[in-house]
C-alpha cells in the first residue's frame with residue numbers, strides 16, 4: 001500500500017517510510033492512496049478473534065509488505081499482552097443500547113496506549129533494521145505524552161521530547177510524564193496552550209535541515225501509524241455487537257480528531273457504522289463544524305476535560321481532503337485560509353457530505369460533572385470527564401441514530417487520572433492502580449520553555465543523547 005499527502009506535493013511513501021517520516025514534507029498528513037476494503041464474509045470470519053488476533057488482521061492491511069508478517073505479529077502480541085484487562089478493550093453496558101468501550105487498561109490508563117505501545121516497538125524495529133537513531137518529538141494535552149514516554153523510555157536508538165502546556169494538564173497526567181527519569185526522556189513545559197505546542201512540533205518538522213540532522217519522528221496522531229492502530233477497536237466493538245449484520249454507532253470524545261477519524265476509516269473500509277458522534281467540551285470548533293459548518297477558531301478555554309482543550313484539530317485535514325474530493329491543492333488552500341483568517345472555507349455540499357456519517361455536540365463543564373454523577377448513580381460506573389463528555393453528547397444526539405442501534409461511547413481515560421473532577425461529581429477520589437500508588441511522591445524533572453520553535457530546536461540539539 002502507498003501513502004499520499006493531503007497537500008498533494010510530497011512523495012508517495014510506503015508504511016515503513018510514513019512511520020518514520022511522521023509529517024509529510026509539504027506540511028500535509030499522510031493517508032492511504034485508497035481505503036482497503038473488508039468484505040462482510042471476512043468480518044464474519046474475524047468474529048471471535050481475540051484483540052491481538054484482530055489487530056494483526058487489520059494492521060496487515062495498512063502495513064503491506066514493509067514489515068515481515070512474523071515480526072508484525074510478534075510486536076502486536078507483545079503490545080496487547082501488557083494490557084491490564086484480558087479483553088484488552090472490554091465493552092460495558094450502561095443502558096438500553098448504550099455501551100462504553102473501556103480503552104484505559106494500558107500502562108498509562110488512556111486510549112493512547114493502544115497505538116503508542118505498538119509504535120514504540122515499530123520504531124525500534126525500523127531503526128534497528130536501518131541502523132539509525134531518531135528523535136521523537138510530540139505535543140501533548142496530557143495523555144499522548146505519558147503514553148509515548150512509557151512506550152519509548154530507555155530505548156537505545158531514541159530520544160523523546162514531549163511538550164506539554166504549562167499548568168494545563170491534571171497533576172496525575174503531568175507526573176506520569178515528569179517522574180520518568182530515563183536519560184532518553186526530555187519533558188518540556190511550554191508557556192502556552194496545546195495548540196501552541198502542536199504548532200511548534202509542526203514548525204520543527206518544517207525545518208528540513210533540522211529534521212534530517214536529528215532524524216525527527218512524530219508520535220502524535222499526525223503519524224499515520226497512530227491512526228491505523230486505533231482503527232482496530234472500532235472493528236472489535238462492532239463485531240462483538242453483531243456487525244457486519246447489524247449497524248453500530250459510536251460517540252467519541254474529541255480534541256485532535258484522531259480517534260473519531262479512525263472510526264471514519266473503519267466505516268470507509270466497510271464496517272457498518274450508523275453514525276459517528278463527535279463529542280467536544282466547550283472548545284467546540286469541531287462540534288460547530290458538524291452542526292452548522294462553522295469551523296472558526298476561538299481561544300482555548302481550560303475545562304475539566306483538559307486533554308480535549310484543543311481548537312486546531314490536526315486530523316481534520318485528513319477528512320477535509322476527502323470532502324474536497326482528494327484534491328491536495330484545494331485542501332492546502334483551505335488550510336492556508338484558516339491559518340490566515342481563522343475561518344475555514346467549506347461549501348454546503350462538503351458540509352452535507354460530512355453530515356451523512358457524522359453528528360456532533362458539545363458538553364460544558366457543568367454537564368460533564370453532572371454526567372459523571374448521573375452515570376454513577378444509575379450504574380455504579382465511574383467515568384472520567386472525557387468519557388462523560390462522550391456519554392452526555394451521545395444522549396443528546398440519540399435521536400439521530402436509528403432505533404435499536406447500539407451506541408458505543410469510547411471511554412478514553414481512567415477516572416483516576418482526573419481525581420479532582422471525579423471528586424467534584426461523586427465526592428470520592430478514584431484510586432490509582434497499586435503500581436502507581438506513590439506517583440505523587442516521586443521526584444519530577446522537566447524544563448520550561450517559551451513557545452518559540454527556534455528555542456525548541458536549540459534545546460533538542462543540546463539535550464539529545466543520540467548526537
Ligand SMILES: Cc1ncc(COP(=O)(O)O)c(C=O)c1O
Nearest residue numbers: 143254255256257258259307412
Ligand atoms: C482522554 C482523552 N479523550 C479524548 C481525547 C481526544 O482524542 P482525539 O484528540 O484523538 O480527538 C484525548 C486526546 O486527544 C484524550 O486524551
Ligand SMILES: N[C@@H](CCOP(=O)(O)O)C(=O)O
Nearest residue numbers: 140141142143144220221307
Ligand atoms: N489529547 C491529546 C492531544 C494530542 O493528540 P494526538 O492524538 O494527536 O497525540 C493528548 O493527550 O496529548
